[in-house]
Amino acid sequence: MLVLTLVAPAVLSDYTLHVAVLSLVYLLPALGLNLVYGYAGLLSLAEGSFFGMGAYASALLALRLGWPFWLALPAAGLACALLAVPIAVPALRLRSYSFVMVTLGVLVISESVAKNWIGLTRGDMGLIDIPRPRLAGMPLSSVAAFYYLALAIAGVAALAFRALVGSAGGRALIAIRDDETLAQSYGLDTWRFKLVAFVVAAAFGGLGGSLYAHYTSVLDPSIFDVFHTLTLMTIVFGGGAGTFGGVLLGTGVFLFVPEALRVAPQWRMVVYGLLLVLFVFRLPGGLGPALARLGRRGSA
Amino acid sequence: MRAINFAHGEYYMLGALVAWTALDRLQWPYPVAVLTAALACAALGLVVSRLLMERLLALPFSMAVLATLGVQLALQNGAQLVWGASPKYFNGGWRGGVEVGGVGIIGQQLVIVLAAAVAFAALGAMVRRTALGRAMRAVAQNREACLVVGLDVARVTRITFTLGVMLAGLAGALVAPVLVNVGTTIGLPMVLRCFAIIVLGGVGSVPGALVGGLVLGVAESFVAGYLALQLRDAVGFAVLLAMLIVRPQGLFGVRVRA
Numbered sequence: 001m002l003v004l005t006l007v008a009p010a011v012l013s014d015y016t017l018h019v020a021v022l023s024l025v026y027l028l029p030a031l032g033l034n035l036v037y038g039y040a041g042l043l044s045l046a047e048g049s050f051f052g053m054g055a056y057a058s059a060l061l062a063l064r065l066g067w068p069f070w071l072a073l074p075a076a077g078l079a080c081a082l083l084a085v086p087i088a089v090p091a092l093r094l095r096s097y098s099f100v101m102v103t104l105g106v107l108v109i110s111e112s113v114a115k116n117w118i119g120l121t122r123g124d125m126g127l128i129d130i131p132r133p134r135l136a137g138m139p140l141s142s143v144a145a146f147y148y149l150a151l152a153i154a155g156v157a158a159l160a161f162r163a164l165v166g167s168a169g170g171r172a173l174i175a176i177r178d179d180e181t182l183a184q185s186y187g188l189d190t191w192r193f194k195l196v197a198f199v200v201a202a203a204f205g206g207l208g209g210s211l212y213a214h215y216t217s218v219l220d221p222s223i224f225d226v227f228h229t230l231t232l233m234t235i236v237f238g239g240g241a242g243t244f245g246g247v248l249l250g251t252g253v254f255l256f257v258p259e260a261l262r263v264a265p266q267w268r269m270v271v272y273g274l275l276l277v278l279f280v281f282r283l284p285g286g287l288g289p290a291l292a293r294l295g296r297r298g299s300a
Numbered sequence: 301m302r303a304i305n306f307a308h309g310e311y312y313m314l315g316a317l318v319a320w321t322a323l324d325r326l327q328w329p330y331p332v333a334v335l336t337a338a339l340a341c342a343a344l345g346l347v348v349s350r351l352l353m354e355r356l357l358a359l360p361f362s363m364a365v366l367a368t369l370g371v372q373l374a375l376q377n378g379a380q381l382v383w384g385a386s387p388k389y390f391n392g393g394w395r396g397g398v399e400v401g402g403v404g405i406i407g408q409q410l411v412i413v414l415a416a417a418v419a420f421a422a423l424g425a426m427v428r429r430t431a432l433g434r435a436m437r438a439v440a441q442n443r444e445a446c447l448v449v450g451l452d453v454a455r456v457t458r459i460t461f462t463l464g465v466m467l468a469g470l471a472g473a474l475v476a477p478v479l480v481n482v483g484t485t486i487g488l489p490m491v492l493r494c495f496a497i498i499v500l501g502g503v504g505s506v507p508g509a510l511v512g513g514l515v516l517g518v519a520e521s522f523v524a525g526y527l528a529l530q531l532r533d534a535v536g537f538a539v540l541l542a543m544l545i546v547r548p549q550g551l552f553g554v555r556v557r558a
Contacts, residue, residue, distance in 0.1 A: 100304065101499040104495065106537075108534055111534075226492065230369055234369065236362075270373070270381065277371060277374070279366075280370065
């Protein structure tokens with residue numbers, strides 16, 4: 001598997017490689033959503049909005065202040081983490097639907113800000129010429145070069161994610177998801193754990209957004225479109241919320257399937273939608289857990 | 301029923317487009333077109349409910365949401381295959397101006413208000429007074445207990461869902477003359493607004509939905525009129541955020557300890 005990802009640029013066409021880069025970019029906010037939903041049990045639609053905020057933060061730092069990508073990337077992650085705190089403090093008092101709707105509100109409001117704060121974001125005109133990252137003075141202009149960069153960053157993020165959910169904190173989050181009242185009765189400060197999960201997830205989203213902005217080199221308020229958030233939900237729910245491998249798999253599968261359906265462009269999204277519905281009924285646990293079951297049956 | 305259905309706005313979109321076809325292509329009069337749209341949506345709702353919704357209830361929350369996302373994609377893009385991507389000019393309804401208490405409005409807006417009032421009264425009466433309404437409330441409270449006492453939960457679910465889809469289609473056909481241009485993309489923004497309204501009013505409360513809708517509509521109009529039209533979409537959610545901080549259970553919701 002590892003070898004396969006390393007030699008991918010040599011065997012894949014430029015277009016397929018482009019989709020591969022996109023799935024690596026999407027992996028970051030997908031891990032973020034997996035952390036808040038899969039582990040902490042909070043369905044946050046704001047993850048897509050942190051993706052957009054990170055993209056804008058990074059693009060503006062690079063364009064207005066001339067920051068290099070290597071500084072803009074962590075700055076975008078940090079900015080999203082900081083922005084997440086004042087959102088999380090009131091939002092985490094709410095439960096179930098109210099929490100979902102407030103995070104949806106964050107998404108809609110951030111789109112509105114990006115559209116209307118024209119002095120900063122140029123509104124619907126968008127930002128152009130966001131510079132590609134440079135390595136040793138050379139811009140990473142080819143898709144293959146960017147692929148390796150995205151692979152490295154996504155790889156580090158994935159390892160960090162695994163370490164995080166494997167720690168005592170990760171186990172505390174699962175306990176909160178399964179029964180918050182019970183977790184509280186064991187003396188867990190559930191509010192603090194949820195806050196940390198939300199903020200860390202926002203940072204993941206911001207990092208992904210930064211990578212996205214420097215890859216596509218253009219950015220406009222459509223980054224906040226609900227469509228991106230729905231894609232993230234498809235990846236996490238479809239791959240298997242609360243699992244690590246499932247989400248990794250979901251990122252690949254759910255970005256490549258719509259592309260593979262391009263043979264019938266008109267019918268593409270209709271078929272994709274119906275496949276999603278079919279998928280839900282066939283594999284209600286998600287892709288990852290289903291494959292794991294298959295593997296166990298094979299070895300037994 | 302306590303599920304998040306992302307596809308619901310698409311029935312509203314379909315209602316508007318079916319009405320457009322009946323009006324523009326078949327040259328039917330507008331009231332007939334509205335009726336056709338409502339009935340077509342009810343039929344579609346019945347099919348979707350039969351095939352999907354009744355089975356979704358047995359699934360985990362996240363999977364049920366994913367399925368409604370799939371339905372949303374299929375319906376929106378399916379409609380695009382049928383009607384094309386360009387918006388349609390909707391030439392129907394009551395275009396003339398009327399004056400109500402010194403305020404000039406378009407006649408069709410009066411029709412919408414009256415239709416909403418009738419639907420609200422009928423829905424409220426049904427939920428409170430009929431056997432079916434009682435069954436709906438029971439299913440919403442406790443599915444298992446309903447099964448134990450022999451209530452046909454699948455049937456209640458089916459009727460509730462079909463009714464909801466029919467109302468969405470009716471709304472689409474009624475609002476279309478005011479929108480003037482109707483296209484396949486009007487569904488998703490609408491469903492987001494509906495979510496805000498329902499949470500604002502309190503999940504599962506009919507008067508809550510009415511007040512929530514009024515608050516949102518008035519707030520949106522004021523901001524569009526006095527501040528900036530572009531900010532309108534964000535207003536609903538800003539109101540919602542502010543309100544939830546003060547009253548987390550919604551205006552009319554009952555506080556439940558989870």
